[in-house]
Amino acid sequence: MAINWDDSLLTGVDDIDDQHRELFRRFNNLLAACNQGQGREEVLRTLTFLDDYIRSHFHEEELMQQRSNFPDYPAHRAQHDNFIATTEALADQFRSEGASLGLLVKTNTTLMEWLVGHIRKMDRAFARHLNAGRTAG
Template structure:
């Protein structure tokens, strides 16, 4: 199941919006690779590619939160860290088992649900804070 970007997920912070869109694109590439079923290698590479971008994006978001003295920065970082640990575990399973349907379904569920929940709740809260201090 592809995930679609929609205006409802926009934070009105261009830099973060475009990074979130890139995350969605990479996630969809991963799903496509799983569908094509060219053995596990391609899917594994796409997952690695997604994970690399997630880590990069999170550290930029966290740096921005520190720069503006966001009071909920450490709670926000805990969410990021937990998600990175889950992705790392998935990456390991992919490496061992390849894109078997059960694993693809789990990955789909974890990543899509997490991204949409996190952006529309935690990131949106940060964006509201930014819009107040950054006027």
């Protein structure tokens, strides 16, 4: 049930690509912890770290967008805000229900679809904007 990284997810912006790889690694650690029946505390610790990392990554990405006058910044930020709300809801569900098979499938599907889709569409569009500005300047 792992979320696999491949080169179709590269944006061409090293800092962003490195952070995306780390997000994939952390999501997979979370899924593995749930799958292996690791203790509730370990899963909660991973969820907390993941939430912090997502917020930090989104903040850095949004600062880059603002500095480069990215025209789609408001829509991009709205997607980030929606994803944070989604991950918070999944974490709340885990806290109340535990790591059920249904929750694992829902988490994997949600994270994979959103993250892969967001990177391929929104983040790559931002990278094109950023790289165009670098070559024009």
